Amino acid sequence: MGETRDGIVLIDKNQGETSFDMVRQVRKALRIKKVGHAGTLDPFATGLLIVLLGQGTKLSSYLMSEEKRYLATLRLGVETDTMDPTGLIVQTRPVPALEIERIRETALGFTGNIEQVPPSFSAVKYKGHRAYALARKGIRVALKKRNAMVHQLEIISVDLPDITMIVTCSRGTYIRSLAADLGKALGTGAHLRSLRRLSSGSFSAKEALCLRELEPDFPDKILRQKVISLRDALPGIGETQVDGRTARKIRNGYQPIWNELQVQFELPELDEWDMKVVKGTDLVALMKVGRDSHSGEVRSRVTRVFSEDSQGVFGL
Numbered sequence: 001m002g003e004t005r006d007g008i009v010l011i012d013k014n015q016g017e018t019s020f021d022m023v024r025q026v027r028k029a030l031r032i033k034k035v036g037h038a039g040t041l042d043p044f045a046t047g048l049l050i051v052l053l054g055q056g057t058k059l060s061s062y063l064m065s066e067e068k069r070y071l072a073t074l075r076l077g078v079e080t081d082t083m084d085p086t087g088l089i090v091q092t093r094p095v096p097a098l099e100i101e102r103i104r105e106t107a108l109g110f111t112g113n114i115e116q117v118p119p120s121f122s123a124v125k126y127k128g129h130r131a132y133a134l135a136r137k138g139i140r141v142a143l144k145k146r147n148a149m150v151h152q153l154e155i156i157s158v159d160l161p162d163i164t165m166i167v168t169c170s171r172g173t174y175i176r177s178l179a180a181d182l183g184k185a186l187g188t189g190a191h192l193r194s195l196r197r198l199s200s201g202s203f204s205a206k207e208a209l210c211l212r213e214l215e216p217d218f219p220d221k222i223l224r225q226k227v228i229s230l231r232d233a234l235p236g237i238g239e240t241q242v243d244g245r246t247a248r249k250i251r252n253g254y255q256p257i258w259n260e261l262q263v264q265f266e267l268p269e270l271d272e273w274d275m276k277v278v279k280g281t282d283l284v285a286l287m288k289v290g291r292d293s294h295s296g297e298v299r300s301r302v303t304r305v306f307s308e309d310s311q312g313v314f315g316l
Contacts, residue, residue, distance in 0.1 A: 005030075005032060005053065005054050005227075006053060006054035006055040006056055006229070006230050006306070007053055007054070007056045007227045007228050007229045007230050007232070007233055008038075008050050008051060008052055008053065008056045008059070008063070008227070008228045008233045009026065009050075009051050009053060009209070009223060009226050009227050009228065010048060010049075010050060010051075010203055010205075010207050010208035010209065010226070010228070011026065011048075011049045011050075011051050011208055011209055011210075011211060012046065012047060012048065012049075012205055012208040012209060012210040013041050013045070013046055013047060013048075013049040013197075014046065014210070014211070014212055015043075015044060015045070015046050016043055016044070017043060018043050019037050019040045019041050019049055020037075022037070022049050022051060022211065023035050023036065023037050023051060025211050026051050026053075026211075026223065029220045029223050030053070030220055030223055030224065031220070032053060032054060034053070034054050034055075034057055035051060035052065035053055035057075036051070036052040036056075036057045036060060037049055037050060037051050037052060038050040038052060038059070038060050038063035038064045038200070039063070039064050039068070039171070039197075039200065041195075041197060042084065042176075042195070043086070044084055044085055044086055044194070044195070045194075045195040045196065045197065046195070046196045046197075047070075047071075047195075047196040047197030047198060047205045047208075048197045048198065048199060048200055048203060048204065048205040048208050049197070049208075050063055050200060050203060053227060055230060055306050055307070056230060056233060058304050058306065059230070059233055059234065062234055062237075062274065062286070063200065063201065063233070063234075064171055065171050066171070066200050066201030066202075066236075067151065067168060067169070067170065067200075067201060068168070068169055068170075068171070068173070068197060068199070068200050069166065069167070069168045069169075069197070069198040069199040069200075070166070070167045070168075070169070070175055070195060070196065070197055070198060071164070071165075071166055071195070071196045071198055072164070072165055072166075072167055072175050072178075072179060072192060072194070072195050072196075073162055073163065073164045073165075073192075073193045073194045073195075074162070074163050074165075074179035074182065074183060074190045074191065074192050074193060075161050075162050075190060075191055075193040076095045076098075076160065076161040076162070076163065076183055076186065076188040076189070076190045077092055077093050077094065077095040077161045077183075077188045077189065077190070078091075078092050078161075078189070078190070078191055079091040079092075079180065079183070079189040079190065079191055080191045082176075082191075083176035083177065083179065083180045083191050083192055084176055084191055084192045084193075084195075085191065085192075085193055085194075087191070091189055092189075093187075093188050093189050094188075095160055095161040095188050096187075096188075097160070098158075098160065098186060100155065100158045102186075103155055103158060103163060103186065104155050106182065106185050106186055107153050107155055107165065107182060108153070109185065110150055110153055110178060110181065110182060110185075111150045111151070111152065111153050112149070112150065113147060113148075113149055114147070114148055114149075114150055115145040115146065115147060115148075116145060116146055116147075116148050116173070116174055116177040116178070116181070117144075117145050117146075117177060118146060118174055118177065146172065148169060148170055148172055148173040148174070149169060149170035149173070150167060150168070150169045150170075150173060150178070151168040151169060151170070152166070152167070152168040153165055153166075153167050153168075153178075154166045154167075161188075162193060163182075163190075166198070175192060175195055176191075176192045176195075179191060179192040180192075201236065202235050202236060209222065209223070209226055229281065229283070230282075230283035230306055231276065231278055231281055231282065231283045234274075234276060234286075237274050237275060237276050237286075238263070238265040238268075238273075238275055238276070239265075239275065239276035239277070239278045240261045240262055240263045240264065240275065240276070240277055240278070241262065241264075241278050241279065241280075242256075242261070242262075242277055242278070242279055242284060243279070244279060246260070246279075247277075247279040247282075247284045247308070250277060250284055250285050250302060250305065251284065251285075251305055251306075251307060251308065255301060255302055256300070256302075257300075258289075258297075258298045258299060258300050261277070261300070263275075267289075267298070271290055271291060271293075272288060272289065272290035272291075273288075273289055273290070274286060274287070274288060274289070274303075275287045275288075275289050275300070277302075282306075282308060283306045284305070284306060285302045285303075285304060285305045285306065286302070286303050286304040287300045287301060287302050287303060288300065288301055288303050
């Protein structure tokens, strides 16, 4: 029996390679066309990259919305145009003997709901153009501030001019901007020297495969064994089981009402949440569930459907 062709695989991205390089290598090894990823890592960064296979690409928005955890080292006293080690140095300042308590107290100011200006070298669009494309042409634009949530910022070591920290944050948080802003607050300026994504949601870099370490002649064999199914790719979402008849109806466009579903988990105290519809071990659909604000009645609607045929196995 083969392994599932739809789902996700966890890759430990190499330094110096792009996220697309990782996608291309997985696509080539597994010989499948539809491959993507959930959350870009800059070329200088390493760590967890969730690669999406086949119908796993439909899970992108769900996986990208998960909380992220990073190990980051910033270097005080040196600012670069990219806010990372790949850029040109634009300013240097002396770094005084900063007390670790002052650094930690300053870092606390960057936790909670914060505002950030995205880096000039980023994929943010400005008047239809990517900011990094304009920056490479020497065109600097005034990007608008964006909201981000930093759940935790822990300073774990100080070896001046370097500061190493662990950051737990929401989607859309720019760690490069965070490093640069912290450097400014300390009066020295800074850039992000290194970055490693430790986790995304419930998935960890410790579980991920490093493609460079795979046997060059049989990388597909190991990759296939590490594919996480569509159902298991969303472990934090509750599910309801349906029979084959109901599964076929949903796949053909049917919207079941809430009372038709046998939900075995306690409903969250939220206005709206996601739920998996499962037949056996196959993911049939994803639903958005919510309570009516007036009656309190629970209502649901199908938002993603997953075909049965494509949840087959790799060809031998």
